[in-house]
Structure formats: structure tokens, C-alpha cells
Amino acid sequence: MKLYCFGESGNAYKAALTLQFSQQDWEPVYVDFFNGETRSETFRALSVMGEVPVLVDGDAVLTQSGVIQDYVSSKSGRLGGTSAAARREILRWMFFDNHKVSGVAGPLRFNMNFLPAEKRNADVNGFLAMRLASALKIVEQQLSNQNWLAADHISIADIAVAGYLFYPEPFTFDRQDYPHIDRWLDAIAAQPGWKHPYDLMPGSPADRA
Numbered sequence: 132m133k134l135y136c137f138g139e140s141g142n143a144y145k146a147a148l149t150l151q152f153s154q155q156d157w158e159p160v161y162v163d164f165f166n167g168e169t170r171s172e173t174f175r176a177l178s179v180m181g182e183v184p185v186l187v188d189g190d191a192v193l194t195q196s197g198v199i200q201d202y203v204s205s206k207s208g209r210l211g212g213t214s215a216a217a218r219r220e221i222l223r224w225m226f227f228d229n230h231k232v233s234g235v236a237g238p239l240r241f242n243m244n245f246l247p248a249e250k251r252n253a254d255v256n257g258f259l260a261m262r263l264a265s266a267l268k269i270v271e272q273q274l275s276n277q278n279w280l281a282a283d284h285i286s287i288a289d290i291a292v293a294g295y296l297f298y299p300e301p302f303t304f305d306r307q308d309y310p311h312i313d314r315w316l317d318a319i320a321a322q323p324g325w326k327h328p329y330d331l332m333p334g335s336p337a338d339r340a
């Protein structure tokens with residue numbers, strides 16, 4: 132399988148970690164996001180939404196990190212639920228992630244680190260930081276009652292919610308403020324196949340330094 136990705140993309144990282152943890156044979160294809168590749172006609176032919184990640188598996192072309200995660204989980208028989216109800220519980224946390232955690236952490240991290248300084252808006256970032264803190268409190272609460280977010284084992288929901296939280300750039304998230312999230316991130320990083328995003332996918336801020 133080929134994963135179109137770049138190192139700075141937390142959404143791509145979720146797909147890459149899912150492939151790693153489910154022991155799939157895959158390789159990354161670098162997408163030059165910072166030079167506008169996701170807006171090119173060639174890329175749009177692959178992904179009408181113009182977004183990374185894209186997974187190509189033979190004739191199957193998949194976009195949206197959650198769909199890719201679900202596909203890889205179903206294909207490998209790993210990281211998913213064993214019943215329809217268990218799968219729904221996993222999806223419930225993935226939708227929460229896409230809307231309230233990654234959907235906020237991604238733009239906030241982009242604004243604070245990758246947007247040119249003159250375009251940064253403190254009010255926008257303050258609003259996003261407040262929204263992120265509220266969502267992370269809910270994650271912290273869930274993890275105070277159980278080891279994993281949506282099942283009694285690691286699932287694609289854990290990978291989705293954790294995706295952005297492994298990045299080193301500042302985006303107002305500090306592991307020390309969330310002891311249960313801190314413990315859970317360590318448990319994810321201890322899984323066989325785990326790698327830091329900049330070691331797993333091509334591209335990192337160091338390339339533009």
C-alpha cells in the first residue's frame with residue numbers, strides 16, 4: 132500500500148501509525164504540501180477534497196484519515212471492535228476526534244508554527260486553544276476510568292485522538308497538564324512499530340529551516 136503523506140500532517144500520522152501497528156506492508160509517498168501540491172490538478176485527481184492522507188491499495192483509493200484507519204483495521208483484523216456495538220464506540224471517539232480534537236489542534240498548530248508571523252491572529256488562536264482544552268479535558272476524563280479510549284485494548288480511536296499530541300511544536304498542549312493523557316501517550320509509544328511522526332513519514336520542519 133502507498134500512503135500519500137508528509138511528516139507534519141497529524142492526520143497522515145494517524146493513517147501511518149495504523150498501518151504500522153497492524154503490521155501492514157506500506158510505503159510513504161511524499162506530498163509537498165508547503166509548496167502547494169495538495170492544490171495541484173494531479174493531486175486533486177487523487178483526492179477531490181485536496182487533503183492528505185490518501186491511501187492507495189491496488190484499485191482502492193481512500194481519503195479521510197478515519198476512513199483509511201477503518202479500512203486498514205478491517206483488512207488486518209486489528210485495532211477494531213469485535214461487534215457492531217464495539218465498532219460504533221470506536222467510531223464515536225473518532226468522530227469526536229476529527230471534530231473537536233484534531234479538527235482544532237491541526238489548525239492551531241499550523242497557525243502558531245507554520246503560518247507566516249504577520250498572518251497570525253491571537254484572537255483566533257485563543258479561541259482554538261480554549262476549544263482544544265475543553266476537548267482534551269473530556270479525553271482526560273475518559274482515560275481516568277479506563278486504559279484505552281474506546282475499548283479494553285488499543286484501537287484506531289486511540290491513534291486518531293493521539294495523532295497530533297506527539298508533535299513537538301507548541302500548540303498550547305502540555306502533557307504535564309493531563310496526567311492520564313500523558314500515561315496513555317506513553318502506552319501508545321510503547322506499542323511495537325511506533326515511531327515519531329518525523330521518523331515515520333518524509334518531511335519535517337527541519338527541511339525548511
Ligand SMILES: N[C@@H](CCC(=O)N[C@@H](CS)C(=O)NCC(=O)O)C(=O)O
Binds near residue numbers: 139141164182
Ligand atoms: N478530515 C481530514 C483532514 C485532512 C487534512 O486536514 N489534511 C491536511 C494536512 S493535515 C491537508 O492536506 N490540507 C490541505 C489543504 O488544506 O490544502 C482527515 O482526517 O483526513
